[in-house]
Amino acid sequence: MNRDQFLPNDARTVTNEYRASWTNISRVEENLMKGDLKEAKLAASNLLSSLNELEKLHKKKEEVDQQISKLNYLLGRNSLRGLVVRIHAN
Numbered sequence: 001m002n003r004d005q006f007l008p009n010d011a012r013t014v015t016n017e018y019r020a021s022w023t024n025i026s027r028v029e030e031n032l033m034k035g036d037l038k039e040a041k042l043a044a045s046n047l048l049s050s051l052n053e054l055e056k057l058h059k060k061k062e063e064v065d066q067q068i069s070k071l072n073y074l075l076g077r078n079s080l081r082g083l084v085v086r087i088h089a090n
Contacts, residue, residue: 007061014057021050 006014027043 005058005061007057007064010057010060014054017050017053017057021047021054024050 001014001018003011003014024043024047028040028047031037031040031043
């Protein structure tokens with residue numbers, strides 16, 4: 001797991017989703033070996049849910065990074081006035 005892909009305040013959720021993912025991978029393998037396709041599909045569905053949550057948290061980090069980049073750009077150009085107007089308008 002690369003912690004830099006996620007926001008620090010999401011660390012606990014990310015860790016839980018990673019653990020759930022690995023658990024579900026093991027469940028899929030175990031149930032396939034047993035021949036229990038219904039349980040294997042259920043574990044695969046749970047795995048997909050965890051992966052979707054991780055993807056959502058990763059996108060959240062990318063959006064924050066993009067906002068920080070824009071802010072740094074504006075601060076570098078001394079364009080803070082334009083930023084205040086945009087924030088206030090929202």
